[in-house]
Amino acid sequence: xxxxxxxVAALARRVExxxxxxxxxxxxxxYALSVDGDNAEAMAQLYAEDCTIDIDSVAFFNGRDDAKRIxxxxxxxxxxxxxxxxxxxxxIVIDGKxxxxxxxxxxxxxxSGQVGVWRQAYGRWELIKRDDRWQxxxxxxxxxxxxxxxxxxxxxx
Amino acid sequence: xxxxxxxVAALARRVExxxxxxxxxxxxxxYALSVDGDNAEAMAQLYAEDCTIDIDSVAFFNGRDDAKRIxxxxxxxxxxxxxxxxxxxxxIVIDGKxxxxxxxxxxxxxxSGQVGVWRQAYGRWELIKRDDRWQxxxxxxxxxxxxxxxxxxxxxx
Amino acid sequence: xxxxxxxVAALARRVExxxxxxxxxxxxxxYALSVDGDNAEAMAQLYAEDCTIDIDSVAFFNGRDDAKRIxxxxxxxxxxxxxxxxxxxxxIVIDGKxxxxxxxxxxxxxxSGQVGVWRQAYGRWELIKRDDRWQxxxxxxxxxxxxxxxxxxxxxx
Numbered sequence: 001x002x003x004x005x006x007x008v009a010a011l012a013r014r015v016e017x018x019x020x021x022x023x024x025x026x027x028x029x030x031y032a033l034s035v036d037g038d039n040a041e042a043m044a045q046l047y048a049e050d051c052t053i054d055i056d057s058v059a060f061f062n063g064r065d066d067a068k069r070i071x072x073x074x075x076x077x078x079x080x081x082x083x084x085x086x087x088x089x090x091x092i093v094i095d096g097k098x099x100x101x102x103x104x105x106x107x108x109x110x111x112s113g114q115v116g117v118w119r120q121a122y123g124r125w126e127l128i129k130r131d132d133r134w135q136x137x138x139x140x141x142x143x144x145x146x147x148x149x150x151x152x153x154x155x156x157x
Numbered sequence: 158x159x160x161x162x163x164x165v166a167a168l169a170r171r172v173e174x175x176x177x178x179x180x181x182x183x184x185x186x187x188y189a190l191s192v193d194g195d196n197a198e199a200m201a202q203l204y205a206e207d208c209t210i211d212i213d214s215v216a217f218f219n220g221r222d223d224a225k226r227i228x229x230x231x232x233x234x235x236x237x238x239x240x241x242x243x244x245x246x247x248x249i250v251i252d253g254k255x256x257x258x259x260x261x262x263x264x265x266x267x268x269s270g271q272v273g274v275w276r277q278a279y280g281r282w283e284l285i286k287r288d289d290r291w292q293x294x295x296x297x298x299x300x301x302x303x304x305x306x307x308x309x310x311x312x313x314x
Numbered sequence: 315x316x317x318x319x320x321x322v323a324a325l326a327r328r329v330e331x332x333x334x335x336x337x338x339x340x341x342x343x344x345y346a347l348s349v350d351g352d353n354a355e356a357m358a359q360l361y362a363e364d365c366t367i368d369i370d371s372v373a374f375f376n377g378r379d380d381a382k383r384i385x386x387x388x389x390x391x392x393x394x395x396x397x398x399x400x401x402x403x404x405x406i407v408i409d410g411k412x413x414x415x416x417x418x419x420x421x422x423x424x425x426s427g428q429v430g431v432w433r434q435a436y437g438r439w440e441l442i443k444r445d446d447r448w449q450x451x452x453x454x455x456x457x458x459x460x461x462x463x464x465x466x467x468x469x470x471x
Contacts, residue, residue: 007322008164014329015171021336022178029246030314033259036279036301037310082302084261084277088246089343089402102347104398106422106429108263108277110302115263115274117429120398120422122350144350145396145424153351157344165321172328179335186403187471190416193436193458194467239459241418241434245403265420265434267459272420272431 020094023134024101024127031136032085040071048128048135055141056121079118082110090125091156097129102156105141120144122152177251180291181258181284188293189242197228205285205292212298213278236275239267247282248313254286259313262298277301279309334408337448338415338441345450346399354385362442362449369455370435393432396424404439405470411443416470419455434458436466 027046034043044064047053053061053070061067070076076083090103102124109118126138142149184203191200201221204210210218210227218224227233233240247260259281266275283295299306341360348357358378361367367375367384375381384390390397404417416438423432440452456463 004319004322005161007326008161008168011322011326011329012164012168014333015168015175018175018329018332018336019171022175025246026248029248029260032246032261033248033310034314037307037314039311039314042311042314081304081307084263084279084301086243086246086261086263086400089339089346089400091340091343091347103343104346104400106398106400108274108301110277115277115301117422120424120429122398144398144422144429147395150351150395153347154353154356157348157351157353157356162318165318165325169321169325172325172332175332176328179332182403183405186405186417189403189418190405190467191471194464194471196468196471199468199471238461238464241420241436241458243400243403243418243420265431265458267434272434272458 017094020099020129020134021092024092024094024099025088025090027127027134027136028087028090028101028125032087035071035076036080036083036085038071038077038080040068043071044068046136048130048137051135051137051139053139053141056143079107079109083118084108084115093156099127099129099134100156101125101127102153122149124152124155174251177256177286177291178249181249181251181256182245182247184284184291184293185244185247185258185282189244192228192233193237193240193242195228195234195237197225200228201225203293205287205294208292208294208296210296210298213300236264236266240275241265241272250313256284256286256291257313258282258284259310279306281309281312331408334413334443334448335406338406338408338413339402339404341441341448341450342401342404342415342439346401349385349390350394350397350399352385352391352394354382357385358382360450362444362451365449365451365453367453367455370457393421393423397432398422398429407470413441413443413448414470415439415441416467436463438466438469 047067086106088103090101092101105121107119121141121143124140127134128137204224243263245260247258249258262278264276278298278300281297284291285294361381400420402417404415406415419435421433435455435457438454441448442451
């Protein structure tokens with residue numbers, strides 16, 4: 001009896017990790033839907049209260065409120081409603097209540113009827129499970145085309 | 158004993174939802190493989206018998222047979238065998254035997270050796286589990302570049 | 315008692331298949347991260363020792379060491395660090411310790427500040443689970459734009 005209890009408990013932990021991976025993919029996708037939807041509030045809720053965001057070591061955002069500028073800022077407003085943030089794919093490694101997702105972001109923009117790539121970057125997303133919900137704690141984005149950006153990828157393979 | 162039976166039953170329901178999510182991703186991917194493969198019959202089987210499809214409020218398809226025109230129609234035939242329907246990513250929300258997938262479709266076409274984006278759209282796919290198989294019941298596709306298209310995204314975040 | 319043991323064992327097999335699917339997606343994503351990261355060694359480890367790779371019936375690689383040329387070869391070196399291999403989505407069918415993933419590869423390259431598609435292909439990846447790890451055993455890649463490439467897609471729908 002004890003044995004079967006333990007087998008079921010171990011199985012439950014494996015199921016929880018699969019659910020965690022699914023939840024993390026969902027967060028990364030909803031990030032795209034909310035920025036393309038011009039929804040700063042929905043996007044901010046995907047980040048942790050104490051999040052840090054570093055875009056190419058030149059743009060920084062700290063905390064949920066500050067992060068809203070990603071949507072409300074001039075650069076993003078200029079591409080609405082023409083943009084599509086195609087996120088992924090992502091390698092996702094989970095360690096208890098922490099996780100790291102490493103992958104791609106390809107941002108397409110429609111201009112004069114033609115859709116092209118506006119920005120493409122490698123990204124490292126560190127997430128934390130708080131209040132039973134996966135939240136983005138730390139995000140680094142590195143534009144392709146720079147030798148130093150490859151370190152971000154190699155940290156994940 | 159009763160307790161462990163209930164624990165296992167609850168676990169089985171969680172596993173089933175994970176399997177459902179995987180099956181839905183598989184349907185959305187096979188949609189792409191079948192249209193790019195010029196396979197109207199395989200594509201039609203992914204839709205429910207009573208499906209409704211609305212592309213930009215201008216093109217409508219009703220039912221499985223009518224849906225085949227997506228593949229056999231002039232527009233699609235003109236891009237074969239040069240096209241690649243890159244579907245996703247998708248937010249997928251499951252409620253019992255119903256589900257909603259919200260995400261992206263980016264259709265690339267090769268023309269004179271150069272690959273470019275032919276169409277990019279946000280999509281809302283409502284699916285239903287019938288005969289133990291997930292099928293597309295209702296699909297809305299909205300080209301990027303239109304302010305009114307953002308409502309489709311915001312319904313999912 | 316026997317009954318519950320069997321229920322739990324069946325559930326464990328379903329969980330293992332979900333874990334397998336996740337592991338396969340992870341392999342396909344890490345392939346991208348390692349080639350974009352100029353990491354031939356990490357990429358080679360994703361392949362089986364006796365792998366075979368066929369790119370458009372013109373480029374062939376046999377075995378893990380030979381496969382490294384995918385990264386170290388002139389063509390790939392010429393697009394670093396400007397490339398992003400966007401893999402997928404993939405239909406993934408698992409049969410015990412074998413699996414077939416069928417889907418897309420879209421390779422973007424930044425050139426003079428502008429990101430465009432360098433290569434787009436349909437791919438069939440046969441994987442095998444050895445030493446408790448999914449490895450790529452056989453890979454076929456077929457550039458879009460050729461009628462004969464569609465057979466690869468239709469084998470999966």
